[in-house]
Amino acid sequence: xxxxxxxxxxxxxxxxxxxxxxxxxxxxxxxxxxxxxxxxxxxxxxxxxxxxxxxxxxxxxxxxxxxxxxxxxxxxxxxxxxxxxxxxxxxxxxxxxxxxxxxxxxxxxxxxxxxxxxxxxxxxxxxxxxxxxxxxxxxxxxxxxxxxxxxxxxxxxxxxxxxxxxxxxxxxxxxxxxxxxxx
Numbered sequence: 771x772x773x774x775x776x777x778x779x780x781x782x783x784x785x786x787x788x789x790x791x792x793x794x795x796x797x798x799x800x801x802x803x804x805x806x807x808x809x810x811x812x813x814x815x816x817x818x819x820x821x822x823x824x825x826x827x828x829x830x831x832x833x834x835x836x837x838x839x840x841x842x843x844x845x846x847x848x849x850x851x852x853x854x855x856x857x858x859x860x861x862x863x864x865x866x867x868x869x870x871x872x873x874x875x876x877x878x879x880x881x882x883x884x885x886x887x888x889x890x891x892x893x894x895x896x897x898x899x900x901x902x903x904x905x906x907x908x909x910x911x912x913x914x915x916x917x918x919x920x921x922x923x924x925x926x927x928x929x930x931x932x933x934x935x936x937x938x939x940x941x942x943x944x945x946x947x948x949x950x951x952x953x
Contacts, residue, residue, distance in 0.1 A: 773862070833846070841878070847863075854889065859890070864897055867929050878925050881923065882920065898928065902921045905918065
């Protein structure tokens, strides 16, 4: 597997995105013209970096890094259906950390996925991302439904030290009851 910078290969992008279903994304099916329009308006370049995911000389996915100029970027990974579950996503996450932490000196990478996307959650864990939150009713789907979302992140210090630091999620605060009421 290797990663190559997207160089405006719009028709390849349209084909990849429209020939596959994306069941855990807000838009499960994408329209050809909307992808072309987005590319023309700079969606894959303005404030973002976009990369092809290549396996066996075939474009098998796309990685879009959002907020690339920020110290805490977000990203979107899409792999075609016939390569999902084969470890490519984990390799992409490892490459992403090496790139963002090692080359661009970012301090944190955040990622969100729907709570029912178990495969992506496993990918995050294997790729050294840590679950930091469960967000209720935080994912709006194209069909109008709302799903719960999970927040995962990787931080520079963990990457540098090859460690995993778990967040504190169940704090107890002084002067509050078990229901969070202030005393």
